[in-house]
Amino acid sequence: xxxxxxxxxALSVPExxxxxxxxxxxxxxxxxxxxxxxxxxxxxTSLLLIQSSQREQTSxxxxxxxxxxxxxSTLYIAASQPGDSATYLCAVKGAQKLVFGQGTRxxxxx
Amino acid sequence: xxxxTQSPRHKVTETGTPVTLRCHQTxxxxxxYWYRQDPGHGLRLIHYSYGVKDTDKGxxxxxxxxxxxxxxxxxxxLESATSSQTSVYFCAISDPRTGTSSYxxxxxxxxxxxxxxx
Numbered sequence: 001x002x003x004x005x006x007x008x009x010a011l012s013v014p015e016x017x018x019x020x021x022x023x024x025x026x027x028x029x030x031x032x033x034x035x036x037x038x039x040x041x042x043x044x045t046s047l048l049l050i051q052s053s054q055r056e057q058t059s060x061x062x063x064x065x066x067x068x069x070x071x072x073s074t075l076y077i078a079a080s081q082p083g084d085s086a087t088y089l090c091a092v093k094g095a096q097k098l099v100f101g102q103g104t105r106x107x108x109x110x
Numbered sequence: 111x112x113x114x115t116q117s118p119r120h121k122v123t124e125t126g127t128p129v130t131l132r133c134h135q136t137x138x139x140x141x142x143y144w145y146r147q148d149p150g151h152g153l154r155l156i157h158y159s160y161g162v163k164d165t166d167k168g169x170x171x172x173x174x175x176x177x178x179x180x181x182x183x184x185x186x187x188l189e190s191a192t193s194s195q196t197s198v199y200f201c202a203i204s205d206p207r208t209g210t211s212s213y214x215x216x217x218x219x220x221x222x223x224x225x226x227x228x
Contacts, residue, residue: 031214032214034216034217036219041221041222042221042222043114043200043219043220043221043222044153044200044202044217044219045219046216046217046218046219049214049216051214089152089153091153091217097143097155097158097168097169098155098217100152100153101152102150102152103152
């Protein structure tokens with residue numbers, strides 16, 4: 001059974017810093033990995049989707065990498081801003097439907 | 111919000127009553143999903159649909175039923191609500207035409223329905 005873990009559960013950094021969020025998964029037989037952000041009281045917003053054949057995807061200040069063999073993905077956020085404060089979730093799609101991690105709650109301090 | 115509307119946004123109901131949540135999409139996406147989100151459990155799939163009248167169970171389907179009579183609407187019914195079904199319910203959509211394959215289409219979520227069962 002696929003398990004997805006995100007550590008740390010919460011992270012607080014000053015504005016302007018570059019930061020990395022981590023996602024690990026136990027079964028490397030995946031089709032893709034997707035990163036989402038969730039603002040309080042809102043649904044999830046899709047940020048990036050990395051196919052199993054890809055190593056990374058970029059969108060603006062966000063860069064997501066995928067290492068299937070080690071069961072790891074990272075989300076890199078450059079030059080963080082207070083508006084980046086949210087909970088970030090990763091989800092892995094394999095033979096099962098999407099399996100979600102529990103998220104990292106990110107706070108960017110002005 | 112990818113053209114997804116969930117209704118109601120908030121609901122309080124009593125144990126034993128039936129409840130129906132609605133998800134309406136304007137994107138003409140083929141696939142629709144119902145998830146629940148709970149502290150300590152994350153997001154869990156309840157039911158999903160791959161097309162009109164084509165539905166299947168997810169990992170936490172007990173006590174729930176769904177119907178999809180039109181592409182744009184996906185209904186989730188709690189047949190007899192229990193306190194353990196207090197949760198935030200999210201609808202999501204995807205479509206193989208928006209990705210490189212049917213397995214690589216991104217998922218888009220509605221804003222959720224907060225349900226409290228007293």
